[in-house]
Amino acid sequence: MSEFTFKQANKRYRRLFLPVMVLYVALCFAGPGIMAAFNFMPPAWVMAPVAILSGAPIAGVFWLLGRFVTETDEYTRTVQTQALLTGGGVTFSLAVIWSFLELYQVVPRSKFFPSMMMVGPAFFFFYGMSAFVQHRRSGGSMRDFSGPGREKA
Numbered sequence: 128m129s130e131f132t133f134k135q136a137n138k139r140y141r142r143l144f145l146p147v148m149v150l151y152v153a154l155c156f157a158g159p160g161i162m163a164a165f166n167f168m169p170p171a172w173v174m175a176p177v178a179i180l181s182g183a184p185i186a187g188v189f190w191l192l193g194r195f196v197t198e199t200d201e202y203t204r205t206v207q208t209q210a211l212l213t214g215g216g217v218t219f220s221l222a223v224i225w226s227f228l229e230l231y232q233v234v235p236r237s238k239f240f241p242s243m244m245m246v247g248p249a250f251f252f253f254y255g256m257s258a259f260v261q262h263r264r265s266g267g268s269m270r271d272f273s274g275p276g277r278e279k280a
Contacts, residue, residue: 136198140191147191151184185247206261213261214254222246 131139158177162169196207225242228234236242 131198133199133203136195136203139198140195143191144188147184147187151181154181154184157181202265206258206265209261210254210258213257214250214252217253217257218246218250221249 154177158174158181161173161177165173192207192211196204196211199207222243225234229236229242
Protein backbone atom coordinates (compact mmCIF):
# COMPACT_ATOMS: atom_id res chain seq x y z
CA MET A 128 0.00 0.00 0.00
CA SER A 129 1.61 3.21 -1.12
CA GLU A 130 0.84 6.36 0.80
CA PHE A 131 0.29 9.65 -0.98
CA THR A 132 -0.18 13.05 0.52
CA PHE A 133 -3.81 13.92 1.10
CA LYS A 134 -3.63 16.40 -1.75
CA GLN A 135 -2.28 13.77 -4.19
CA ALA A 136 -4.82 11.13 -3.16
CA ASN A 137 -7.64 13.66 -3.36
CA LYS A 138 -6.56 14.78 -6.82
CA ARG A 139 -6.48 11.17 -8.04
CA TYR A 140 -9.95 10.62 -6.56
CA ARG A 141 -11.46 13.73 -8.14
CA ARG A 142 -9.85 13.08 -11.53
CA LEU A 143 -11.88 9.86 -11.90
CA PHE A 144 -14.95 10.66 -9.79
CA LEU A 145 -16.38 13.26 -12.16
CA PRO A 146 -16.22 11.07 -15.30
CA VAL A 147 -17.75 8.16 -13.36
CA MET A 148 -20.64 10.36 -12.22
CA VAL A 149 -21.16 11.77 -15.73
CA LEU A 150 -21.36 8.19 -17.02
CA TYR A 151 -23.81 7.32 -14.23
CA VAL A 152 -26.11 10.24 -15.05
CA ALA A 153 -25.96 9.47 -18.79
CA LEU A 154 -26.88 5.83 -18.17
CA CYS A 155 -29.71 6.84 -15.81
CA PHE A 156 -31.19 8.93 -18.63
CA ALA A 157 -30.49 6.29 -21.29
CA GLY A 158 -32.49 3.59 -19.48
CA PRO A 159 -35.87 5.32 -19.71
CA GLY A 160 -35.05 6.32 -23.30
CA ILE A 161 -34.47 2.68 -24.22
CA MET A 162 -37.70 1.71 -22.47
CA ALA A 163 -39.57 4.36 -24.45
CA ALA A 164 -38.09 2.99 -27.68
CA PHE A 165 -39.83 -0.31 -26.86
CA ASN A 166 -43.12 1.43 -25.94
CA PHE A 167 -42.33 0.79 -22.27
CA MET A 168 -42.56 -2.97 -22.80
CA PRO A 169 -38.90 -3.91 -23.45
CA PRO A 170 -37.80 -7.53 -23.25
CA ALA A 171 -35.72 -8.53 -20.23
CA TRP A 172 -32.72 -9.34 -22.43
CA VAL A 173 -32.59 -5.67 -23.41
CA MET A 174 -33.14 -4.15 -19.98
CA ALA A 175 -30.95 -6.51 -17.93
CA PRO A 176 -27.70 -5.15 -19.42
CA VAL A 177 -29.06 -1.59 -19.16
CA ALA A 178 -29.82 -2.12 -15.47
CA ILE A 179 -26.40 -3.65 -14.78
CA LEU A 180 -24.57 -0.92 -16.69
CA SER A 181 -26.61 1.77 -14.91
CA GLY A 182 -25.49 0.51 -11.51
CA ALA A 183 -21.87 -0.21 -12.47
CA PRO A 184 -20.60 3.36 -11.95
CA ILE A 185 -21.64 3.13 -8.29
CA ALA A 186 -19.31 0.14 -7.96
CA GLY A 187 -16.67 2.39 -9.50
CA VAL A 188 -17.27 5.02 -6.83
CA PHE A 189 -16.74 2.41 -4.12
CA TRP A 190 -13.50 1.36 -5.80
CA LEU A 191 -12.42 5.01 -5.87
CA LEU A 192 -13.32 5.44 -2.19
CA GLY A 193 -11.35 2.30 -1.31
CA ARG A 194 -8.34 3.54 -3.22
CA PHE A 195 -8.64 6.97 -1.62
CA VAL A 196 -8.75 5.44 1.87
CA THR A 197 -5.73 3.21 1.30
CA GLU A 198 -3.65 6.03 -0.20
CA THR A 199 -4.09 8.60 2.56
CA ASP A 200 -2.62 9.24 6.00
CA GLU A 201 -3.73 7.39 9.14
CA TYR A 202 -6.05 10.14 10.34
CA THR A 203 -7.95 10.40 7.05
CA ARG A 204 -7.99 6.60 6.74
CA THR A 205 -9.50 6.23 10.21
CA VAL A 206 -12.13 8.94 9.70
CA GLN A 207 -13.14 7.61 6.26
CA THR A 208 -13.25 3.96 7.38
CA GLN A 209 -15.41 4.78 10.40
CA ALA A 210 -17.65 6.94 8.22
CA LEU A 211 -18.04 4.17 5.63
CA LEU A 212 -18.94 1.66 8.35
CA THR A 213 -21.39 4.01 10.03
CA GLY A 214 -22.97 5.07 6.75
CA GLY A 215 -23.35 1.44 5.70
CA GLY A 216 -24.76 0.38 9.07
CA VAL A 217 -27.35 3.15 9.22
CA THR A 218 -28.37 2.68 5.59
CA PHE A 219 -28.65 -1.11 5.84
CA SER A 220 -30.63 -0.87 9.07
CA LEU A 221 -33.07 1.65 7.58
CA ALA A 222 -33.44 -0.44 4.40
CA VAL A 223 -34.30 -3.55 6.42
CA ILE A 224 -36.78 -1.67 8.61
CA TRP A 225 -38.40 -0.07 5.55
CA SER A 226 -38.62 -3.48 3.85
CA PHE A 227 -40.46 -4.89 6.87
CA LEU A 228 -42.79 -1.88 6.89
CA GLU A 229 -43.60 -2.64 3.23
CA LEU A 230 -43.90 -6.38 3.88
CA TYR A 231 -46.39 -5.85 6.71
CA GLN A 232 -48.21 -3.23 4.62
CA VAL A 233 -47.62 -0.39 7.07
CA VAL A 234 -46.38 1.78 4.21
CA PRO A 235 -47.48 1.38 0.59
CA ARG A 236 -45.08 0.20 -2.08
CA SER A 237 -44.45 2.80 -4.72
CA LYS A 238 -45.59 1.81 -8.20
CA PHE A 239 -43.21 4.20 -9.94
CA PHE A 240 -40.11 4.42 -7.76
CA PRO A 241 -38.77 1.32 -5.98
CA SER A 242 -37.71 2.08 -2.40
CA MET A 243 -34.42 0.25 -3.03
CA MET A 244 -33.47 3.11 -5.35
CA MET A 245 -33.01 5.25 -2.24
CA VAL A 246 -30.39 2.96 -0.67
CA GLY A 247 -27.49 4.43 -2.66
CA PRO A 248 -28.31 8.09 -2.02
CA ALA A 249 -29.06 7.29 1.63
CA PHE A 250 -25.70 5.57 2.03
CA PHE A 251 -23.75 8.49 0.59
CA PHE A 252 -25.72 10.95 2.72
CA PHE A 253 -25.08 9.03 5.95
CA TYR A 254 -21.45 8.41 4.97
CA GLY A 255 -20.88 12.14 4.44
CA MET A 256 -22.64 13.07 7.68
CA SER A 257 -20.67 10.46 9.59
CA ALA A 258 -17.34 11.64 8.14
CA PHE A 259 -18.20 15.16 9.22
CA VAL A 260 -19.20 14.05 12.75
CA GLN A 261 -16.05 11.89 13.09
CA HIS A 262 -13.92 14.85 12.07
CA ARG A 263 -15.65 17.21 14.49
CA ARG A 264 -15.36 14.71 17.37
CA SER A 265 -11.61 14.55 16.86
CA GLY A 266 -11.40 18.31 17.36
CA GLY A 267 -11.31 19.37 13.70
CA SER A 268 -12.99 22.52 12.50
CA MET A 269 -15.31 22.90 9.55
CA ARG A 270 -12.58 24.87 7.82
CA ASP A 271 -10.18 21.91 7.69
CA PHE A 272 -12.75 19.16 7.11
CA SER A 273 -11.33 16.79 4.55
CA GLY A 274 -13.15 14.13 2.65
CA PRO A 275 -12.89 12.75 -0.85
CA GLY A 276 -13.13 15.61 -3.28
CA ARG A 277 -12.47 18.24 -0.64
CA GLU A 278 -9.01 19.73 -0.18
CA LYS A 279 -7.57 20.28 3.28
CA ALA A 280 -7.39 23.95 4.15
